[in-house]
Amino acid sequence: MSIGQSIAKQILLGGLTQFLVSFRGLIIMPIIVKTAGDSTFGTYVLLSSVVVFLSGISSFGTNYAFRRELPAADTSHQRRALLIPSLTFRIASTAIFSILLYFGAQHLLVLTEESMPFSPGYLILWLLGLTAQETATDYYRYTSRFGTFNLLTIGQIYIHIGATIGVVLWRHELSLDMLLLLHGGSLLILALPTLLFGILRETGVSKPIYHLPKFWRDTSLGLPLTGEFIIDFLVAFGDRYLIGLFLSAAAVGQYQASYALAGLLVFFPKLLGTILPPTLCRLWDENKPQQAEKLVSHALRLFLVLAIPFCVGALIVGPSILATLTTREIAYSGRWALALIALAMLFYGIVIILSSVTFVTRQTSVIFAANLIAMVMNLGLNLALISSFPTITIPAAVSIAAYASAAAYALIKVRPSFQISFPWPSLIRSLFATLIMTVGLVWCNYMPGSVETTDIISLTVTIAGAIGSYFAVFLLIGGLQASDITLLAGLFRRQSK
Template identity: 30%
Template sequence: MSYQRFAKDVAIIGITQVLTSLGGFILLPLITKTLGAYDYGIWAQISITISLLTPMALLGLSMALVRFLSAEKNIEHIREGLYSIIVFVLFTGSGISFLVFLLSDLLATSIFGDIATSPYIRAGSFLILLSALDQLALFYFRVSRQTKTFALLTIFQSFGQFFLVLALLLSGFGLMGVILATLIVNIALFVVAMVRVTAQVGFAIPRFTYLAEYLRYSLPLTPNSLIRWVTDSSDRYLIGFFLGVGSVGVYSAAYAIGNLIQLFISPIQFILFPELSRLYDERKSGDVKVYLSYSLKYFLFIAIPAAFGLAVLSKPLLEIFTSTEFVSGSSVIPFIALAGLLAGVFQVIINITHLVKKTQFNLAIHVVAAVINVILNVLLIPMIGILGAAIATTLSYLAMVIICISVSFKYIKFDLHGDFIIKSIVASGIMAGLVYPLYPQEIFSLLLVVTGGTIVYVLVMIVFFRSFNYQELNMLKNLVMKRL
């Protein structure tokens, strides 16, 4: 894959992320304004419970699928490996979903603090199995580099959920309508994806020939996912314990906006890891370093100004996309945006440990971050409320980045572009200073402010700071012209 092809695929996934985030942005005010902080808090608790248990159903096999099948050419090996993983996860996911279904009353009283939430938990329990299966089906298209197919399926999932949620909410189904809409769309996504998969690789009852090898690689990653959940999502449980479900709703809405930074790393990481795996297996270490270095540079080029922009526009964003009861969460957004930026840096660099198969270091990094996160949450939430949870998340990710760099660079070291980072921070500060006095109060004025700020930042970076060389600008120009 040439650099141009890599950039082209990243652009496709980037556009997909913009469209899906647009769907999510439209969905956020729809749900928050219809359900209110309390019911939205319940939905947030269900969502993070699903995000906790889905990795337990997957047992890290989604990453094994990417790592072992990215360079595979034999169609029989691909078919055997793919169906072995899908069938195995079908059993593990079903078991976990059924267990949550049976324990719904206990979870409702002990975690959600309201027995009335039990029916929602029972309905949502099936999302654990479906989320795991959907992830595997989509990862097949990632492995086989069918970027356009992946993009279309992702857009279908996002907008399908939006329109179905809208229909059920207008029909008076409330929170149960949100859950049912998500279930229906996830089922449809898996069916459509598997029809496409079967057409390409055929169907066969798996013999589980390679499953033991996959599990040896993936099982050490499973605790990482669970412990990563502690860093990412356990604050919602602790907020619920200390402050109540209503505060969970306020925090979750602010978190959803601040965490938009993570969208910028998704298209890069989606293409990056399979390509790095192929290059590393072909012993092209120089190309590995180039891909890592420029992936980080282009992510930071977008993420740093986005973090500044989210920080200065935090309050108007909440006013526009939610209701007045959520505006108190505006102080959370700057910290979550910074945490998202740090998370993106971490995701680029942690690829190194996967390439050299030193995944045991991942566990240590996530454990340290999780411990820091829980301790700080317990200390700060009672003192300063939901802001304490946001600060705890930011400091946890800072620790992850520092440790990750110190460990990963022992095996593969690449340019972090320190000068570029300083220029981007200065340019973002200039942009933020111009944007801050403006206070958009509706979507159109918000778009004008964001567009103006983007133009200022790009001009400062390219014209005044000359942050990109001629070859980089020429490659981007050619990419844009080809897309047009």
């Protein structure tokens, strides 16, 4: 296989992985809503956020050195020295969290006044699955073996989706416990054997050795990333809890439905967030900052070119898509929230890209501070407004202010040490192509915030036509540059050698 063919394969696999990650929620969401109801879906979202939170903080920053130094580790001894201390610490913290979940899980929904029963053991299973999955995917990601990384991620998604559909087809009850079991089991079934018989067999197992001065120094760099995760979590899920507190679990489900659809926008930044750090680490460590800066600038430009038409499409055809996936009632309640969240995701995507920069340049406190600003704005404004305006449109609007503030702060702080340029002519071309696309949608009788049809065939044709018209106009007016192709190739050149 030639280098070009290898690069194209990696681009395809990486894009497909993030595409499936983003669309997994859209596949699972209508199944749950239409078979178990929006209240069960809302409760499932709240419980899942608790498990994700505990998994996200379980390393407490001790995995920073593992991730940051693994791309340069060439021998099994070096990789083992990075893996074992981090993995041992995380196993211990996960065990403690599992005990807390077992004895305290039934109190998790007390603030939302939910009484829907569930088994704590399934939450523990999910937490263990996340620990195994994230350790395995991190190892293959930072050793630049994206084929295995993509296989683990895609495999877990296929198992989860297939198992959920299978339960429904066999007419078993899709209860809350079943939802928790399916998610936790789908994580463990691939990740645990990979960790035990793939990674540990490759690196070997040894007694963890902690060089305390270096350990605490590395942890001090990783703690801001844990703090960043905590704050990012509060920004992303704190509004769900406030919705559950002031409105209902059904409202949480309605809001999450809009969020799942609008969240498709960040699949490209998340793809970049997966493949950028190892490449940027190499460039930065080899004293090639200009190449790293150029790579990030073009990545940001490509994202904005995709984000602009997406936000407009969410406003015009988004409610009809939401009605097709769920119900007209959910689509009506979230018709404005969907477009507002899409705009918030534009700013969130910028934060994701800048987070890769701060990881490589060891400015981890920047993203922590940016997300702290977002959290304060998100929770503060929601607390002040939701009780007076009981609608899910309010937290959607608040999310724009929160993520826009975070993106602005991060960009201001990063640019003195890492130059990022914005090619404004390209963005103007994107706006013009979006305008043409909008005219076409209005001509087809699609209006902002309206549910025009739930006919999946006509809706699919309309969406395909809108996407085609946007890119046709964008290409005709010179929107695509040779540097865009160079960017995508450069991201994977290290892996293809």
